[in-house]
Amino acid sequence: MGRLGLKKMYDSLAILLANRQVSICTAAAIIILIIxxxxxxxxxxxxxxxxxxxxxxLTVVVGYGLGSWIILEYTRRVTANLRSKxxxxxxxxxxxxVIQFFSLLSCCLSYSIIV
Numbered sequence: 001m002g003r004l005g006l007k008k009m010y011d012s013l014a015i016l017l018a019n020r021q022v023s024i025c026t027a028a029a030i031i032i033l034i035i036x037x038x039x040x041x042x043x044x045x046x047x048x049x050x051x052x053x054x055x056x057x058l059t060v061v062v063g064y065g066l067g068s069w070i071i072l073e074y075t076r077r078v079t080a081n082l083r084s085k086x087x088x089x090x091x092x093x094x095x096x097x098v099i100q101f102f103s104l105l106s107c108c109l110s111y112s113i114i115v
Contacts, residue, residue, distance in 0.1 A: 023074040030067045033059050060107045068100050 037059055039045040040052065047055065076083075076093065083090040 020074070023071055026067045026070045030063050033063055060104075064100075064104045064107045068104070072097060072100060 033055075036045065037055060040047050040055060079089065079093065083093055
């Protein structure tokens with residue numbers, strides 16, 4: 001795959017991530033995962049070991065990985081004009097990006113220790 005193919009793929013991903021419906025569906029999936037995880041923690045929903053590991057992996061991959069990346073990319077596109085005018089908003093955006101990166105890194109490390 002050459003540079004032109006990678007650019008086309010990135011452009012198509014950028015168009016998809018700029019869509020508001022994708023961001024809303026991602027946020028809904030994250031909320032549903034959090035609710036199921038809370039029910040499992042409070043033992044309202046009983047899960048066996050395999051289901052717990054699956055739920056944890058989904059939470060890490062969807063909640064901290066793909067989901068946060070999609071929502072962060074959407075907010076980056078929506079607030080581009082505002083961030084160019086305000087240094088504070090730009091610093092907040094980059095701080096959140098760095099925090100999300102280290103949060104994902106720590107979750108991946110903890111998952112590799114567990115498994």
